Amino acid sequence: MQPIKVQRKIEPFIVFFVIASTQLGVGMLGFQRIVAASAGYDAWISVVIAGIATNTVMFLIYKMLKEEADLVSIHQQVFGKWLGGMFNLLFVVYFGYALLTVARSYIEVVQVWMFPDLNVFWFTLFFFILVFYVVNSGFRVISGLSFFSIVLPLYLILVFLFILPYTDFRNFLPIYDHSIKEILQATKDLTVITLGYETILVFYPFIKNGQKSEKWAHFGLLFTTFIYLYITFLTFAYFSEEQLKETIWPTLSMLKIVQFPFIERFEYISIVNWYIIIIPNVCIYLWCASRLLKRTVNIQQRKSVVGLLFILLFLIPQLETRYQVDVLNDYIQKIGFAVNYLYIPLLFVLLLIVKKVKNKR
Amino acid sequence: MKKYILLFLCLILSGCVNKSIIDEVDIERGVGYDEASDNKIRGTILLSKYNEDGTTENVTMTVVDETSVNILSRLQRQSDSTIVYGSLKLVIFSEAIAKKDLIEISDAFVRDARLGSRMYFVISEGSAQKVLKGEYGDHGNATFISDALDHNIKHGDVPKTNLHLFVYDYTQKGRTAYLPIIKKLNQQRIDISAIGLLDRQGHLVDKVSVKDMFYLKLLVDKYSGGSQVVKLDGDRATIRSIHSKNKIKISKRNPLEMSINIKVEGIIQEYRGKKLTQKKIEQFEKKFAEEINQNTTKLIKRFQQLGIDPAGLGHNAKQQTRNFDFKKWDDEYKDLTVHVKTDVTILESGVVQ
Numbered sequence: 001m002q003p004i005k006v007q008r009k010i011e012p013f014i015v016f017f018v019i020a021s022t023q024l025g026v027g028m029l030g031f032q033r034i035v036a037a038s039a040g041y042d043a044w045i046s047v048v049i050a051g052i053a054t055n056t057v058m059f060l061i062y063k064m065l066k067e068e069a070d071l072v073s074i075h076q077q078v079f080g081k082w083l084g085g086m087f088n089l090l091f092v093v094y095f096g097y098a099l100l101t102v103a104r105s106y107i108e109v110v111q112v113w114m115f116p117d118l119n120v121f122w123f124t125l126f127f128f129i130l131v132f133y134v135v136n137s138g139f140r141v142i143s144g145l146s147f148f149s150i151v152l153p154l155y156l157i158l159v160f161l162f163i164l165p166y167t168d169f170r171n172f173l174p175i176y177d178h179s180i181k182e183i184l185q186a187t188k189d190l191t192v193i194t195l196g197y198e199t200i201l202v203f204y205p206f207i208k209n210g211q212k213s214e215k216w217a218h219f220g221l222l223f224t225t226f227i228y229l230y231i232t233f234l235t236f237a238y239f240s241e242e243q244l245k246e247t248i249w250p251t252l253s254m255l256k257i258v259q260f261p262f263i264e265r266f267e268y269i270s271i272v273n274w275y276i277i278i279i280p281n282v283c284i285y286l287w288c289a290s291r292l293l294k295r296t297v298n299i300q301q302r303k304s305v306v307g308l309l310f311i312l313l314f315l316i317p318q319l320e321t322r323y324q325v326d327v328l329n330d331y332i333q334k335i336g337f338a339v340n341y342l343y344i345p346l347l348f349v350l351l352l353i354v355k356k357v358k359n360k361r
Numbered sequence: 362m363k364k365y366i367l368l369f370l371c372l373i374l375s376g377c378v379n380k381s382i383i384d385e386v387d388i389e390r391g392v393g394y395d396e397a398s399d400n401k402i403r404g405t406i407l408l409s410k411y412n413e414d415g416t417t418e419n420v421t422m423t424v425v426d427e428t429s430v431n432i433l434s435r436l437q438r439q440s441d442s443t444i445v446y447g448s449l450k451l452v453i454f455s456e457a458i459a460k461k462d463l464i465e466i467s468d469a470f471v472r473d474a475r476l477g478s479r480m481y482f483v484i485s486e487g488s489a490q491k492v493l494k495g496e497y498g499d500h501g502n503a504t505f506i507s508d509a510l511d512h513n514i515k516h517g518d519v520p521k522t523n524l525h526l527f528v529y530d531y532t533q534k535g536r537t538a539y540l541p542i543i544k545k546l547n548q549q550r551i552d553i554s555a556i557g558l559l560d561r562q563g564h565l566v567d568k569v570s571v572k573d574m575f576y577l578k579l580l581v582d583k584y585s586g587g588s589q590v591v592k593l594d595g596d597r598a599t600i601r602s603i604h605s606k607n608k609i610k611i612s613k614r615n616p617l618e619m620s621i622n623i624k625v626e627g628i629i630q631e632y633r634g635k636k637l638t639q640k641k642i643e644q645f646e647k648k649f650a651e652e653i654n655q656n657t658t659k660l661i662k663r664f665q666q667l668g669i670d671p672a673g674l675g676h677n678a679k680q681q682t683r684n685f686d687f688k689k690w691d692d693e694y695k696d697l698t699v700h701v702k703t704d705v706t707i708l709e710s711g712v713v714q
Contacts, residue, residue: 113474126370166525173680238525242532256478257525264448265477 009206010143012213018203018284019220021146022196023054024227025281026105027329029274031193031228032235032250039186040241041171042178044232046186051225053187054194055218057340060348061201062214067355071201072295078350088296091202092289094339096308098195099285101332103127104316106278108325113252113271121317127282128309134283135290135305139206142287146280153273157227159266160234162258167237188337192329193228195336196281197221198344202288248322381445387420389446390503393453393489394466397425402462404432405490407451408444409501417501421493429466447475450503452482452524453489456557456565459540464531464563471528478525481507484557484565486544495548506551510541513553518574520556520582534687535675537561539581542568560669567667569660576656579605579623580672588630591649596634598645600627600707609677612700617693619674620700621661623653629710642707650703657701665695674699 010018035043068074071091075084103124111118134141200217207213235250247253258266290304299307319325391407403425410418424435437444452470454463470476483506485492498505513519519541530538537559544554555568556577569577575589584605591598604626612620629637629645664670668691675694679685 166529170677170680174683177683177685238529240529240533240536242534243528252474253478256476257523259477259479 004205006208008138008140009208010140012207012209013216014143014147015200015207015213016216016220016223017147017150018143018280019197019200019217020223021149021277021280022199022284023194023221023224024150024277025193025196026102026109026274026278027193027195028228028231028277029109029249029251031190032232032239033244033247034189034192035186035232036236036241036244037186038189039178039182041236042176042183043186044172044229044236045176045183046190047225047229047232049183049187050190050194051221051229053341054197054221054225057344058197058200058217058221060345061198062211062217064348064351065201065204066211067351070204070295072292074201074347074351078347078354085296088292092292092296094335095199095285095289095292096312097335098332099282099289099308100312100315101328102278102281102285103312104319104325104328106274107316108322109249109252109271109274113249114268120320121313124313124316128313131279131282131286132305132309134279135287136302139203139287142280142283145283149277149280152276156270156273157230159255159258159270160231162266163234163238163254166257167234169233169237171237171240172233189333191337191340192333194224195332195340196284198340199284199288202291203284381443385442387440387442387444389444389449390501391451391453391493391506392446392449393455393485393493394429394458394462395455395488395490396457396461401425401427402429402432402458402466403490404429404436405493406433406436406444407493407501407503409503416499417504419493419496419502421490423490429469447477449476450480450507452480453485453492453543454482454540455485455487455489456542458489459484459557459559459565461564463559463565467524467528467563470524476524478523480524481510481522482524482527482540483510484540484542486542486554492543492545492551495545495551497549497551506543509551509553516586517553518571518578518587519553520578530671530673531559531563533673533676535670535677535679535690536673537669537671538563539569539577539671540565558664558667558669558671560667566669567663573656573660576653576660577671579607579625579653580621580657580660583607584625589627589649591645591652593634593645593648596641597632598629598634598637599631600645600649601630603627609672609674611678611681616698617678618698618700619678620702621657621672623657623701623703625649625653625703625705626708627705628708632710637710642710646705646707650705653703653705654701657703658699661699661701665697665699668695670694 035046039046064074068077072088075087078084079087107120107123110123134145204210231251235244235254238254239247239250244250252267252271255267255270256265260266263269286305286308289308290301293299293304294301319328387408389406390409393405395403397403403423405421405423408420408422410420412418422436422439424432426432426435433444458466467482493502495502510519514521520539522539522541527538527540530536539559540557541553542555542557544552546552555570556574557565558567558569560566575587578584584603587603588599588601589603591600606624608622610620610622612618629642661672664672675687675690678690
């Protein structure tokens with residue numbers, strides 16, 4: 001690996017924004033329905049457990065990154081050049097798939113809520129032109145965009161308070177009315193909204209004093225856990241359990257009740273605002289995929305970005321119905337769970353063993 | 362170069378989406394559903410036409426069809442401009458519809474992303490079409506009726522209601538929904554004449570008249586301003602800006618008993634009688650509490666007989682019981698003993714003694 005120039009690296013505290021922005025995304029609009037299906041009003045406990053789980057995985061990731069520079073060199077250490085390269089490519093597919101899910105799910109929201117007769121292809125094309133423009137400018141620009149994607153929509157937190165007159169916080173009682181199994185099932189279902197932080201395995205070499213950024217990464221995860229908990233509390237106090245099971249985007253449906261003298265309906269503003277949240281999300285996945293391709297098969301990053309975008313531009317308009325988008329989300333959920341909670345800990349253990357064996361020699 | 366590309370994109374992209382110019386569309390503000398022959402529905406929509414001189418003209422259109430969704434598309438065909446319904450404020454169901462198809466029709470309103478959650482569902486005494494055909498106020502009928510409901514919810518005896526709360530109550534286990542009932546008095550006036558109570562299937566089964574609306578609101582909602590007259594041996598006091606809260610609790614298990622604690626605060630605004638002493642005020646407090654106890658207990662008995670639960674006793678019981686069994690609750694509910702305890706505090710008695 002060539003050393004990365006200092007002027008292309010980011011400050012450690014920016015990691016906070018990058019991690020938070022990868023986690024906050026389109027999943028935030030509709031995760032409540034999925035978790036409430038298995039744990040009902042107790043699902044907020046699952047959000048807390050998911051927060052603990054992501055922080056644990058992050059801890060393992062940093063332990064690994066202390067030994068090795070990034071995912072590619074970890075794979076090389078553990079599996080050797082060829083097998084390691086295979087796993088790298090699997091990660092490219094994974095990031096590409098995650099990108100596809102995020103982009104398609106967001107476009108679906110725009111279709112259902114704002115423009116039912118939106119032409120998906122053209123929308124995606126212009127969306128991708130913007131994404132290309134950002135990714136082309138390098139990781140520093142992406143991280144800067146992450147900063148804005150957290151700071152600018154932060155006011156939405158306050159907007160949610162307008163639903164308070166229509167909430168009943170006693171809905172949570174009795175706390176812990178579901179079995180541990182149900183709550184853990186809900187935690188598993190939550191994977192889809194916690195995904196994204198594993199990208200640090202790829203962009204870690206771009207952080208100045210990498211190990212110093214560890215606390216910021218954890219803060220980022222705690223921040224998103226807090227946001228998710230906040231939204232979960234409000235949603236559960238606002239909807240009845242049955243209603244929640246039928247509402248596909250509870251976060252947006254909740255905003256339907258917010259009304260100002262100058263804006264009758266607020267959810268439209270928030271959907272447009274969500275665009276700012278989605279862009280860095282998509283950019284980071286794309287950047288990571290292309291970076292992995294560069295490190296594995298030595299394709300110029302710009303070329304692989306264009307290539308990936310073309311493939312996605314072809315795929316996205318093919319997925320047309322709600323059912324297909326749902327299936328898409330279902331798979332990312334399962335794959336993401338396997339990657340984050342099974343594969344990364346396994347990789348950690350394997351790396352530990354490999355290092356021990358090599359040291360002994 | 363980049364700047365020009367950006368400018369170019371701005372120009373071509375802004376033309377990509379369907380536009381709707383406000384002067385060229387009809388804005389649907391209200392809709393009413395009546396029963397028609399052969400199991401069909403008569404739908405009436407109310408459009409607001411905003412004239413240049415600032416007045417609002419009420420235009421209604423009516424068609425008969427099998428489903429509520431067809432009604433809009435048929436009306437669309439009869440209109441010279443596109444009907445948009447993003448700012449729909451009011452949905453009126455006639456009593457006959459409320460006894461039968463209300464829930465089925467309401468699905469369309471919940472499902473549509475373009476509609477807000479604040480719109481009002483109301484039931485009309487008599488035909489909904491007739492209500493929509495009045496000429497109330499200067500700002501259009503829908504605005505008039507929804508404003509009337511707004512301020513009666515804030516300062517009057519109408520319990521808090523809107524589309525979201527209706528669906529919330531209807532779908533929450535251990536709770537049933539209620540909707541306000543309006544009546545057309547004459548061409549210029551309407552009245553909120555009762556609160557309609559719906560059963561678990563969403564059919565109108567009972568009406569709480571104006572006389573009992575105060576007590577109903579104490580049970581299902583909290584007061585943030587209302588007034589009530591209390592009589593005591595020929596003396597009369599009007600209690601105003603009433604604030605209330607209720608707490609529903611399980612007071613005993615096996616057999617289940619529940620208690621409702623109502624806390625009422627108010628100010629005496631008008632008093633007719635001899636000198637208003639502290640002792641007298643206390644007597645008034647006691648009398649008022651007694652009246653509330655009696656009337657709310659009566660209402661709850663009535664709910665139990667009908668198997669409805671607008672106060673959400675079941676929902677509250679569930680919150681206080683682990684592994685709550687709703688099947689068992691359904692059996693128990695009819696003969697459940699409910700104690701109502703009211704605590705009235707009169708804070709002030711005006712500027713004179």
